[in-house]
Amino acid sequence: MAENILETLGLTVRFGYDAATITVADDISFEIPRGSAFGLIGESGCGKSTVLRAISGLNSDYEGSILLNGKELQNKRSGDFFRRVQMVFQDPYASLHPRKMVQSVLAEPIKIMKLGKSQQWIDEVLQSVGLNSSFRFRYPHELSGGQRQRVAIARALICEPELLLLDEPTSALDVSVQAEILNLLNRLRRERGLSYLMVSHDIAVIAHMCDRIAMMQGGRILEQLTPDQLRAGNVRETYTRNFLAASAPAVARS
Template sequence: MVTTDNIIETRGLSVTFGESTDTNRVVDDVSFHIRHGEAYGLIGESGCGKSTILRAIVGLNPDYDGEIFFQSQTVPHRRDKSFFRRMQMVFQDPYASLHPRKIVHQVLAEPLRIHGLDRHEERISDVLEAVGLGRDFRFRYPHELSGGQRQRVAIARALIIEPQVLLLDEPTSALDVSVQAEILNLLKKLRRERGLTYLLVTHDLAVVAHICERIGMMHCGKIIEELSADEVRGMRAVKDYTRDFLAASVGSRAGRIDQEMLPS
């Protein structure tokens, strides 16, 4: 039975690429759950399957085995518009995810039009303010924005239709360290103010420990261990692979857990 406290749950989720004898199982029998209002993280090396899980959940990769539940209901492989109204994704590269020939106003107005929402001007102004950008940013093109400003626009685009869940695929990895801190603190603030649920994919221990309460360690397409944020910070793990991953990340830019850089 699916627990009603969970907003997202997967059971035996598997994704295989290729055909016939030339196949690669990228996600292998993954089961986990996320409670309403929780932030759950998936960490692991590149190619371990964590981003593929996000794409399966949001419907960008409908060819999967197993089950995905949203709000206790089985999600069909082909998603409808109402599903995307409740769940949105923020991608890794804020420049590639924005249309280069559309000004910010057009980028933000498009999801409002698709979902039939009213008060476009008011909603656009409100969401720009929420992500720390002023009204003047409505008339800028992506190439006129910094990397951090582009990611704020991408977050605004996801938020403007008022979803319940954000799927965050390496949302700061393309940004400078100082800008990463600003975006992470923005995400933390938005989650608190709007009661959002997050599923975050990253290889960065500083990011996952700052944002998430629970973290799944991935290896070769499987979640091999779950840890709390405190266990990640304290480098306390059961599996040898997890201990090695945490130890290898200490001292590197990707794994620095710096509470001065990331204030609460």
Template sequence: MMIPSQQRRLETVDLSIAFGEGAQRRQVVSNVSFTLADGDSYGLIGESGCGKSTILRALAGLNTDYHGAILFDNREEQPVRNKAFYRRVQMVFQDPYASLHPRKMVYATLREPLQLHQLDRHEERISEVLLAVGLNDSYRYRYPHQLSGGQRQRVAIARALIVEPSVLLLDEPTSALDVSVQAEILNLFSTLRRRRQLTYLMVTHDLAVVTHLCERVAIMHQGALLEELSADALRRGDAQQPYTRQFLAASEA
């Protein structure tokens, strides 16, 4: 799918990542290229260990040892990101139990990025972002252990949103939640994307999740991007690659 340069929000060009040294060095991602337009919701799927979360960590600046290029808004990013980058790009992690500091109130968790980026209106911004993720203002005075899993993930989403980014990187954001709560969080992501004109890149192994939230999906296997499909084509099983057909069949079994 060709995307005009002026509409490109996120792009990887021949992204390759390896871990280890010498004889122990192992290639994890091999020459992966994809492009997201402004407002896209794009999914990377594949079995565990295929390299999809490794790509997300490189995009987020958490892994600086890669080859190839990562571009945001048509500008190549350096491996070590600056503070301005994190105003535009935020990440929501898989495990809401691990991603929040256990000894910090929600208020402190949300205020920290506002201080870091020297933003104003702290009280108003905290109230507004809590409301945006479906929590009332009383939640600012709670600790993570006083929240359910779904509430913790809502706080983690609020933390990502409070600096008003344009891109969210989503690393299996519902896999640690109960099935009933998963649907609520996915619907929240859909609403936030529409209201805030966000661009999403989501990593998951769950076909139901990716087809609910994403319009385009790339299938990965052993560090390589095999093919890209629309969500509708994925639902129909219109895959070209044998591995993709096997993956889809196994997911439906």
């Protein structure tokens, strides 16, 4: 049985106070075996990105437990956590500093985490995402959307993490570029032994990328499925069946 790199037990996130309290993520429990990719899917507002933010440490006000490599994480994350776990955001332009060259974007985590990596390491990471060393001296506005997302992925890889949290990493890109980024992520996972937790509302993307998928509605996980079960429509919940029916053409292409 594969070791779990990540596990959540009863993860619950609430916003507001007293009578105005809203439960956004409710009793979320799942596990991700090392080297695998797990997907959270559901319509906008179902709580999937809230789960990702709690795991990443961007929202430390949660109940329940989050375990990394079998050890429970404290609500306030350590520097070691951020070396092991990195996040790739939805909008690559918003997630990159507009006044910093790619060189600075990639050198900053090396300095902050005292990794002792050389300039050659920056070139190697850029090469791994399909960009040559000349991209070190460009600003985000000089890059296409796909190139910006490749830089964002390179920034995540610079620390040599074990787990990537992917928050709809292709939804802001053109369809043709989406396929390139998804193929890049699949290749990096194989080559580097990475594990992924991916959030998306696009069922074709999730079915293409993930080994196991959790369907969310109203802050809860309704059921967990394999990609084959999704494609075959072999589901238990009516909501999942309706979601699949609305996405049928895309699922058939995945």
